[in-house]
Amino acid sequence: MELFRYATSVYGDKVIIGASFDLLQWFVGAGVAAVLAHAIFKWIVPSH
Amino acid sequence: MSSHAGSVQAGQIQRHKLVDRLYHWVMAVCILTLLATSLLPIIGWKFAWLAIHWVTGLVLTVAVLFHIVRALFFQKPMSMVVDGQDLQNLGSGGRPGKYNLAQKLYHLAIAVLILSGIASGLVMLRKIDTPWWRRDPYWFSDSSWGVIYSAHDFVAMSLVTMIIIHVYFALRPDEWHLTRSMFRGWITPKEYKDHFDPKRWNAEEEA
Numbered sequence: 031m032e033l034f035r036y037a038t039s040v041y042g043d044k045v046i047i048g049a050s051f052d053l054l055q056w057f058v059g060a061g062v063a064a065v066l067a068h069a070i071f072k073w074i075v076p077s078h
Numbered sequence: 079m080s081s082h083a084g085s086v087q088a089g090q091i092q093r094h095k096l097v098d099r100l101y102h103w104v105m106a107v108c109i110l111t112l113l114a115t116s117l118l119p120i121i122g123w124k125f126a127w128l129a130i131h132w133v134t135g136l137v138l139t140v141a142v143l144f145h146i147v148r149a150l151f152f153q154k155p156m157s158m159v160v161d162g163q164d165l166q167n168l169g170s171g172g173r174p175g176k177y178n179l180a181q182k183l184y185h186l187a188i189a190v191l192i193l194s195g196i197a198s199g200l201v202m203l204r205k206i207d208t209p210w211w212r213r214d215p216y217w218f219s220d221s222s223w224g225v226i227y228s229a230h231d232f233v234a235m236s237l238v239t240m241i242i243i244h245v246y247f248a249l250r251p252d253e254w255h256l257t258r259s260m261f262r263g264w265i266t267p268k269e270y271k272d273h274f275d276p277k278r279w280n281a282e283e284e285a
């Protein structure tokens with residue numbers, strides 16, 4: 031999976047044009063994972 | 079327990095003044111609009127998003143400037159800065175001041191992200207047509223534009239993670255007093271006593 035999006039410039043070079051939006055699913059996953067981790071922790075150790 | 083600050087009455091401890099709650103909700107609407115207008119077309123829902131996006135970006139810019147002035151000169155900015163007591167409380171479980179360590183770290187992260195989104199977004203305005211100027215793609219080299227667009231894109235995707243976490247905490251029943259205070263402005267004296275250290279957050283003095 032690429033971190034960035036690329037295009038070809040008028041000179042034929044590969045230039046970076048932005049971040050790869052394929053990464054979006056990982057950012058959603060990180061949010062969901064953090065929520066689940068906290069919820070499970072609170073469930074196991076309720077008074078903490 | 080103040081009775082003179084806005085709609086706060088006896089038996090209520092003011093946590094957020096009306097102007098600060100309005101700022102919070104204006105910012106929330108702006109961020110959600112910016113995310114929806116930019117990311118929905120990427121995941122397949124095509125519409126004319128750009129004008130709504132950059133106009134909302136300008137509204138957010140003005141709102142954030144307002145918040146910075148208000149926080150620095152009319153509020154207690156140090157209440158949002160991590161201090162030694164926050165770190166000591168990690169071990170001892172002591173009560174926090176107005177904001178706990180997690181909230182301070184969250185605020186720091188969201189401030190860095192939003193300020194980066196604003197800075198890169200304002201520069202990107204040069205690359206599109208607006209009522210005030212024609213686009214000038216030669217302002218920067220192609221690769222510099224690429225870095226600026228990448229920064230803007232990573233801010234957008236990181237904000238998705240941050241919002242998922244923020245909404246989860248706002249919906250948790252044990253945080254409900256904080257969520258209520260962002261709608262109605264106040265917490266109860268019992269919530270104040272149970273959750274906060276009055277020496278670190280003097281709500282009387284602040285009201």
Ligand code: HEM
Nearest residue numbers: 048112113116132135136195196199200202203227231234
């Ligand atoms: C902080 C929340 C913001 C988010 C989540 C966000 C998100 C995005 C995303 C994902 C894109 C697509 C970029 C690309 O194609 O690589 C974009 C484009 C753009 N954004 Fe934002 N943005 C935000 C704030 C702003 C602000 C504050 C402004 C300006 C005032 C702004 C102005 C622009 C412009 C002009 C473009 C389009 C550039 C083009 O199509 O060439 N954005 N934004």
